[in-house]
Amino acid sequence: MYKIILLISLSSTLAFGSTFFDRMGCSYGLVSQKRLLESMRSRHEISSKRIDELFGARLLKHLYSQPELHDYAKLLEDYKNIMRQYYERPENLIVRAKVLKKTRSLTKELSRLLSAEGIPHQVVDNGVKGMEIAFDTSLEYSAPKFQQLIRTSQRLGLKKITVSPFDSIIEGYYGFVSPTEMRLETGMFGLVNIMKYGEGFNIVKHELAHGMFAKGRNLRQAATPFNTTLLAAQTKNLLHDQEGFYDVFMSYEELYTFMNEPFWILDADVIKSALARNSIKEIFEVMDESLRDGGTLIKAMKTGINDALNTIEKDLKLVSRPKDFSLLKLADEEYEQCFAIDKAETLFVLDKDFKTFHFYLDNEVRPMVKEYYKKLNQLIPNHQNYLKEMPGQGKLGEDALVLYKEYAFDSNLQQKAYQELSQLQQQILEKISLQLNKFENAFSDIEKARPDFIASYEKLQKAQARLTQEELTIEFNSLRHEARQLSMPLRKIRELK
Numbered sequence: 001m002y003k004i005i006l007l008i009s010l011s012s013t014l015a016f017g018s019t020f021f022d023r024m025g026c027s028y029g030l031v032s033q034k035r036l037l038e039s040m041r042s043r044h045e046i047s048s049k050r051i052d053e054l055f056g057a058r059l060l061k062h063l064y065s066q067p068e069l070h071d072y073a074k075l076l077e078d079y080k081n082i083m084r085q086y087y088e089r090p091e092n093l094i095v096r097a098k099v100l101k102k103t104r105s106l107t108k109e110l111s112r113l114l115s116a117e118g119i120p121h122q123v124v125d126n127g128v129k130g131m132e133i134a135f136d137t138s139l140e141y142s143a144p145k146f147q148q149l150i151r152t153s154q155r156l157g158l159k160k161i162t163v164s165p166f167d168s169i170i171e172g173y174y175g176f177v178s179p180t181e182m183r184l185e186t187g188m189f190g191l192v193n194i195m196k197y198g199e200g201f202n203i204v205k206h207e208l209a210h211g212m213f214a215k216g217r218n219l220r221q222a223a224t225p226f227n228t229t230l231l232a233a234q235t236k237n238l239l240h241d242q243e244g245f246y247d248v249f250m251s252y253e254e255l256y257t258f259m260n261e262p263f264w265i266l267d268a269d270v271i272k273s274a275l276a277r278n279s280i281k282e283i284f285e286v287m288d289e290s291l292r293d294g295g296t297l298i299k300a301m302k303t304g305i306n307d308a309l310n311t312i313e314k315d316l317k318l319v320s321r322p323k324d325f326s327l328l329k330l331a332d333e334e335y336e337q338c339f340a341i342d343k344a345e346t347l348f349v350l351d352k353d354f355k356t357f358h359f360y361l362d363n364e365v366r367p368m369v370k371e372y373y374k375k376l377n378q379l380i381p382n383h384q385n386y387l388k389e390m391p392g393q394g395k396l397g398e399d400a401l402v403l404y405k406e407y408a409f410d411s412n413l414q415q416k417a418y419q420e421l422s423q424l425q426q427q428i429l430e431k432i433s434l435q436l437n438k439f440e441n442a443f444s445d446i447e448k449a450r451p452d453f454i455a456s457y458e459k460l461q462k463a464q465a466r467l468t469q470e471e472l473t474i475e476f477n478s479l480r481h482e483a484r485q486l487s488m489p490l491r492k493i494r495e496l497k
Contacts, residue, residue, distance in 0.1 A: 063192070066277055071113050072192045078106055079165060079188045086169050096170070100130055103166035107131040110163065110191075119143050130166025133191075137161060145194055149204065156211040158184050163191050175203060177211035179218055184211065197273050202264040202286065206257045213253050217360060224494050225435045227360035228252040229346070230304045231335060234354045240300045245293065255301050256494065258294040259446065260487045262453070265290060266480035275469050284461055291454060298446065304355075305439050311351040312433045319422045319429070328372060328425055331358060341370050347428070359432045368428050375421040442489035453482045 063073030082102050089095045110133055111123050119141065122134045135146070137153045137160060153161060159182040168174060168187050175187040186194065190203040213226060230250040232239050238247040246254065265287050274283050330344035331337055335358060338344055346358040347369060361369060460475050467475065 063196075066196075066279075069192070069196060071109075072195055075106060075110055075113070076188060076192055078102075082106070082165075083169050099169060100128070100166055103130050103169070106165050107133060107163075110165075110188075117143065119146065126164075126167070129170075130164065132162045132164035132167065135161040145197075149194060152208055153184055153211075156208065156215050158182050158211065160184075161186060163188060175207050177207050177214060179211070179214040184208070196277075196279075197267075197270045202261045202290070205264045206261065209257045209260065210253055213256075217362070225438050226251075226253045226256050226494065227362070228305075228308065228436065229335075229358040230308070231356045231358065232354065233350060233356045239304065239355065245296060246300060250301065250304060252301060252304075254297060256487075256490045258290065258297050259490050261290040261294065262287060262457075262483040263480060263487055266476055266483055268477070268480070271473065271476045271480075275472060280464060280472070284464075287457065291457070295450075298443070298450075302439075302443055305436055305443075307351060307353075307355060308349075308357045309433060309436055311349055311357060312429050312436075315349060316426060316429050316433075319426045327376070328369065328428065330361075330369070341366070341373055344369070347432075359435075365428060365431060368424060368431070372421065372424045372428065375424060438493050442493055445489040446486065449486050453479075453486050456482055 060073055060077055063069050063076065066073075082099055086095060086099045107123065107130070111121065114121050114133070120135070120139055122136070124132050124134050126132060135141075135150075137150050137158055139150075141147055141150055149161070156177075157179070158177070161184045163186055165188055168185070173185070173187070175190050176185045177183070178185070184204070184207060186204055186207070190207075193203055213224075216224070217227065229252065230239060232248045239250055240247055265283060271283065274280050329337060329348050329350075330339065330341070331346045331348050332343050333345045335346065335348075335356075344361055346360055347365070348356050348358045350356050359365070456479055460479060463475075464472060
């Protein structure tokens with residue numbers, strides 16, 4: 001999912017398309033949205049730079065050079081200017097009102113263009129959230145550009161596809177999948193790519209991949225390591241030093257989506273269309289950014305995995321020591337601490353650097369956690385009510401846990417219940433550790449294969465001007481095969497039960 005900053009909840013997946021906002025942070029839902037958006041508001045120079053990267057002059061030139069896309073290019077350019085206007089003064093209510101008015105006009109013009117092409121849709125007025133274009137996935141679409149997208153959306157249980165210009169700008173996303181709303185948001189850039197290439201180039205495919213993971217979570221299927229997420233508990237403690245790119249929130253699904261992007265970019269139909277339109281430069285521009293950001297992501301996630309494993313290892317050592325024992329903590333779908341197993345979506349641990357690791361409660365771990373809290377109730381009846389009254393929620397309940405331990409172990413409660421509790425906790429942590437360890441071989445394989453892929457890609461990039469269209473097709477097909485091999489280690493992880 002692609003987001004200006006990075007907001008992720010397990011109920012939905014947002015991401016700013018394969019270029020701009022997805023690069024800044026893919027997301028599920030709106031996790032701690034207010035806090036993260038406050039961080040974003042202080043970094044508008046980054047937003048301005050990203051806008052230029054996404055809506056660069058060369059991209060718009062490509063679009064304007066194609067008569068059938070000229071009107072869409074004009075819409076995209078207007079959207080860029082509206083976005084820039086908002087990010088220059090995001091807290092100004094007058095500016096916000098102007099942006100709302102302009103995006104309404106933009107949405108109506110987009111509706112006119114779609115109607116002219118015979119593409120069925122609705123214009124939905126969401127009041128202060130602006131207007132959106134909505135496509136019903138239960139309908140038949142004669143336009144080939146939409147047929148594959150509709151079929152894929154149906155398989156994922158998505159009921160509608162939307163384009164929400166105003167909401168996208170205000171909330172800071174470019175596209176997302178929301179399982180709770182059964183909705184795919186393509187964003188303006190994603191829709192333009194659908195009109196150009198069909199299913200949506202790599203942007204929409206990126207989002208649909210998040211939809212695949214979300215469907216698995218909703219079905220309570222066996223966990224994959226990609227269900228892990230990492231959140232900076234305090235905005236000053238960023239996850240890594242590249243500001244604006246997964247520095248506040250990180251979903252390990254992004255490793256899967258970014259490593260598959262080269263394969264999606266090199267889609268045979270996309271390359272065929274690009275060659276016919278003489279838009280091959282755009283393919284290289286998107287690939288350049290995907291490879292650059294993918295490299296940054298690998299480094300950051302590798303560090304994150306190591307930190308998570310070290311934190312779990314430390315907790316495992318403390319499990320058998322009552323005075324140092326720390327409870328397993330639960331969070332709901334918005335990553336807020338909760339105390340009811342039926343509302344819990346993740347189990348989280350907090351490390352010394354204020355990074356919070358969230359691990360999804362799948363159908364294997366959830367029964368273990370349920371049993372854990374049953375034992376906890378035996379140790380301290382009504383422990384949930386006791387903890388709710390404790391201070392320290394701003395630090396994810398750490399102060400509460402200090403007082404909890406004093407209450408628990410100064411009261412000479414059953415040692416047997418405590419031992420059973422600690423054994424369960426050990427089993428749960430070991431299970432999570434086993435999941436995360438599956439990344440080790442994958443990282444090694446990717447780091448070995450990636451330089452060879454980049455070398456092949458750069459060789460083609462330099463030679464493309466003197467190759468015939470037939471030769472280019474052959475070379476791109478060969479490169480696509482290499483891209484498939486590059487993502488294979490992560491595909492294998494996803495398939496593990």
